[in-house]
Amino acid sequence: xxxxxxxxxxxxxxxxxxxxxxxxxxxxxxxxxxxxxxxxxxxxxxxxxxxxxxxxxxxxxxxxxxxxxxxxxxxxxxxxxxxxxxxxxxxxxxxxxxxxxxxxxxxxxxxxxxxxxxxxxxxxxxxxxxxxxxxxxxxxxxxxxxxxxxxxxxxxxxxxxxxxxxxxxxxxxxxxxxxxxxxxxxxxxxxxxxxxxxxxxxxxxxxxxxxxxxxxxxxxxxxxxxxxxxxxxxxxxxxxxxxxxxxxxxxxxxxxxxxxxxxxxxxxxxxxxxxxxxxxxxxxxxxxxxxxxxxxxxxxxxxxxxxxxxxxxxxxxxxxxxxxxxxxxxxxxxxxxxxxxxxxxxxxxxxxxxxxxxxxxxxxxxxxxxxxxxxxxxxxxxxxxxxxxxxxxxxxxxxxxxxxxxxxxxxxxxxxxxxxxxxxxxxxxxxxxxxxxxxxxxxxxxx
Amino acid sequence: xxxxxxxxxxxxxxxxxxxxxxxxxxxxxxxxxxxxxxxxxxxxxxxxxxxxxxxxxxxxxxxxxxxxxxxxxxxxxxxxxxxxxxxxxxxxxxxxxxxxxxxxxxxxxxxxxxxxxxxxxxxxxxxxxxxxxxxxxxxxxxxxxxxxxxxxxxxxxxxxxxxxxxxxxxxxxxxxxxxxxxxxxxxxxxxxxxxxxxxxxxxxxxxxxxxxxxxxxxxxxxxxxxxxxxxxxxxxxxxxxxxxxxxxxxxxxxxxxxxxxxxxxxxxxxxxxxxxxxxxxxxxxxxxxxxxxxxxxxxxxxxxxxxxxxxxxxxxxxxxxxxxxxxxxxxxxxxxxxxxxxxxxxxxxxxxxxxxxxxxx
Numbered sequence: 001x002x003x004x005x006x007x008x009x010x011x012x013x014x015x016x017x018x019x020x021x022x023x024x025x026x027x028x029x030x031x032x033x034x035x036x037x038x039x040x041x042x043x044x045x046x047x048x049x050x051x052x053x054x055x056x057x058x059x060x061x062x063x064x065x066x067x068x069x070x071x072x073x074x075x076x077x078x079x080x081x082x083x084x085x086x087x088x089x090x091x092x093x094x095x096x097x098x099x100x101x102x103x104x105x106x107x108x109x110x111x112x113x114x115x116x117x118x119x120x121x122x123x124x125x126x127x128x129x130x131x132x133x134x135x136x137x138x139x140x141x142x143x144x145x146x147x148x149x150x151x152x153x154x155x156x157x158x159x160x161x162x163x164x165x166x167x168x169x170x171x172x173x174x175x176x177x178x179x180x181x182x183x184x185x186x187x188x189x190x191x192x193x194x195x196x197x198x199x200x201x202x203x204x205x206x207x208x209x210x211x212x213x214x215x216x217x218x219x220x221x222x223x224x225x226x227x228x229x230x231x232x233x234x235x236x237x238x239x240x241x242x243x244x245x246x247x248x249x250x251x252x253x254x255x256x257x258x259x260x261x262x263x264x265x266x267x268x269x270x271x272x273x274x275x276x277x278x279x280x281x282x283x284x285x286x287x288x289x290x291x292x293x294x295x296x297x298x299x300x301x302x303x304x305x306x307x308x309x310x311x312x313x314x315x316x317x318x319x320x321x322x323x324x325x326x327x328x329x330x331x332x333x334x335x336x337x338x339x340x341x342x343x344x345x346x347x348x349x350x351x352x353x354x355x356x357x358x359x360x361x362x363x364x365x366x367x368x369x370x371x372x373x374x375x376x377x378x379x380x381x382x383x384x385x386x387x388x389x390x391x392x393x394x395x396x397x398x399x400x401x402x403x404x405x406x407x408x409x410x411x412x413x414x415x416x417x418x419x420x421x422x423x424x425x426x427x428x429x430x431x432x433x434x435x436x437x438x439x440x441x442x443x444x445x446x447x
Numbered sequence: 448x449x450x451x452x453x454x455x456x457x458x459x460x461x462x463x464x465x466x467x468x469x470x471x472x473x474x475x476x477x478x479x480x481x482x483x484x485x486x487x488x489x490x491x492x493x494x495x496x497x498x499x500x501x502x503x504x505x506x507x508x509x510x511x512x513x514x515x516x517x518x519x520x521x522x523x524x525x526x527x528x529x530x531x532x533x534x535x536x537x538x539x540x541x542x543x544x545x546x547x548x549x550x551x552x553x554x555x556x557x558x559x560x561x562x563x564x565x566x567x568x569x570x571x572x573x574x575x576x577x578x579x580x581x582x583x584x585x586x587x588x589x590x591x592x593x594x595x596x597x598x599x600x601x602x603x604x605x606x607x608x609x610x611x612x613x614x615x616x617x618x619x620x621x622x623x624x625x626x627x628x629x630x631x632x633x634x635x636x637x638x639x640x641x642x643x644x645x646x647x648x649x650x651x652x653x654x655x656x657x658x659x660x661x662x663x664x665x666x667x668x669x670x671x672x673x674x675x676x677x678x679x680x681x682x683x684x685x686x687x688x689x690x691x692x693x694x695x696x697x698x699x700x701x702x703x704x705x706x707x708x709x710x711x712x713x714x715x716x717x718x719x720x721x722x723x724x725x726x727x728x729x730x731x732x733x734x735x736x737x738x739x740x741x742x743x744x745x746x747x748x749x750x751x752x753x754x755x756x757x758x759x760x761x762x763x764x765x766x767x768x769x770x771x772x773x774x775x776x777x778x779x780x781x782x783x784x785x786x787x788x789x790x791x792x793x794x795x796x797x798x799x800x801x802x803x804x805x806x807x808x
Contacts, residue, residue: 237491316637334691
């Protein structure tokens with residue numbers, strides 16, 4: 001295709017007869033016959049393949065024939081690195097800011113590299129970041145959580161005490177309300193890292209908030225709202241509905257993917273509000289107040305309000321509605337060749353489980369239902385995939401998710417018809433990736 | 448111990464633990480907060496002004512505070528768009544009458560200022576009180592928060608220049624906010640069903656059509672070629688193995704995988720005038736600790752000039768730079784002033800001599 005094209009691994013370069021003979025001879029301990037089998041295979045590979053199949057080099061693959069150093073030497077010692085890191089060949093897989101999006105680095109955002117992730121869990125070091133006033137690494141022995149407001153006794157908890165309480169561990173996605181916000185009017189960014197990367201998913205461990213409210217003797221009837229407040233400079237505040245807290249799904253979390261929260265994610269304590277936009281998952285959580293009215297916080301009045309075509313702002317829009325995106329192949333990528341691909345991506349819903357994901361490769365005219373990988377969990381990322389043989393012609397790849405309430409992810413046309421293009425927040429439209437004849441994939445929006 | 452006594456002892460332990468489990472609650476977890484502790488942290492102010500502490504501040508005093516602590520990011524008149532979105536602008540006297548900002552209905556209007564959106568004055572007061580100034584949050588006194596709020600209200604032409612805002616008149620000012628009637632709860636995006644009388648059905652309805660659904664798809668929007676490399680070379684942002692690679696957007700031929708293998712951690716640059724890599728790290732820590740990095744970065748302009756630019760322009764002038772850090776300045780690098788900085792003298796000297804020596808990294 002071009003000079004960047006890779007030589008594929010020469011699988012199947014021994015024919016069926018050759019394989020049988022290799023195994024038969026090996027059983028008899030006559031391994032010198034292997035050489036003959038290789039020679040036969042090499043001869044066979046010179047013939048044109050009947051169907052799309054990788055060509056084998058004349059003498060065999062040098063990566064097989066010439067044993068590499070790691071097959072001939074001594075490797076590194078245990079605990080060479082007390083906290084292991086990814087392979088150096090994975091160095092391209094990084095969370096990244098979008099240039100020009102913000103003018104400071106402390107009130108900014110970095111996007112998770114969705115195009116390079118598998119399954120549903122976001123490695124903690126690649127979790128997207130959103131900070132309003134910079135991040136901190138807080139001494140957990142000096143961190144306190146206060147519960148006050150409409151309670152019998154205002155309470156203070158140390159981390160030691162919170163970690164003694166019965167814990168739960170649950171997988172949930174967290175998505176910024178402004179994820180895909182740059183794309184409301186038109187295509188603005190090239191890759192799914194930037195279109196959808198304010199999205200991550202972790203196993204969170206912590207204590208249901210309701211446990212702490214009960215310990216404080218909270219008025220769960222009249223106290224219909226809870227204020228969560230951070231302990232950092234911005235001291236972010238957000239209103240949480242008490243009905244969600246009472247259901248037990250809102251957690252005061254200290255654990256993330258088997259270890260403590262990362263500092264960028266609020267170490268040592270953050271709120272987990274499943275299905276709700278990330279701004280409500282208050283980091284460095286220092287205080288929870290029970291009240292009978294919503295709080296009109298800065299991020300509920302000046303930001304995180306959705307501008308409608310009639311000039312009104314929708315306030316307290318918190319649910320992340322059902323959404324999906326194909327991550328492979330996706331914008332900014334280059335397919336290596338024609339032939340088979342496993343189209344794969346992520347689907348999620350703030351209202352429950354993903355029920356179905358459909359995939360189109362013709363820009364939305366025809367759809368096929370994708371396989372859902374397990375587990376399929378409520379308010380959690382779900383991984384889908386589907387077979388695709390690329391014939392080298394232009395294609396437009398889309399995915400469309402349906403959740404267990406029956407809600408179907410809309411097209412841009414359907415979404416804009418109701419909400420216009422100035423909402424900034426809560427863009428859950430179907431994403432389109434154009435595969436060009438060259439194999440280059442581009443972010444596009446359809447008319 | 449006889450076997451019967453052993454059995455009794457075991458029984459006693461069993462009874463004890465059963466009692467402990469049966470007690471309910473979580474003994475030993477948490478304690479009552481003191482009144483002082485609650486007062487120290489319970490600083491939120493609700494839209495009905497519950498939580499607002501008594502106090503007052505004039506527009507004139509607010510202007511003094513503003514110019515000293517706020518203008519470097521927001522501009523003298525709250526209009527600057529260089530660091531944060533503008534606070535003031537886009538509202539009219541008519542809006543103050545109606546409580547709806549008319550400009551918000553115009554799809555062609557480019558930006559939205561704080562006062563175009565603000566529906567509850569408590570929000571502005573609370574936010575200034577808890578999070579401003581940006582690099583020194585919670586450093587303003589209660590009266591200073593009233594004063595800064597009053598100054599902004601005056602800039603937005605909501606109160607006159609001789610106005611003094613207080614806990615006693617703030618409700619009246621609330622009734623003059625240009626967008627006080629601009630919010631709606633008419634949506635189904637609030638979780639938990641706690642907003643009574645609001646719709647429970649989603650506003651956008653789609654269907655899962657499977658065959659012959661849409662007309663021939665036409666591409667309506669795509670990145671223009673000039674923006675191809677705006678996010679950096681995408682070849683370096685994709686894994687080097689798998690079904691596809693990142694597109695080389697930096698120009699030239701795609702990079703073969705063998706050559707694209709990542710370089711190990713950056714090799715330390717040769718020590719040049721100004722110090723070694725570890726000295727640079729120490730300077731970095733000082734800069735971070737003192738919030739210098741909110742405005743200055745190594746190689747690019749943030750709010751102020753980059754370290755590299757400063758080093759180039761003021762080579763060898765450590766005393767001059769130390770003076771600028773202490774006294775602040777404006778006009779050398781642009782309109783946005785740098786306020787006077789209150790670092791330890793030792794830290795100022797180290798930063799200044801590092802900059803004067805080339806800002807080596």
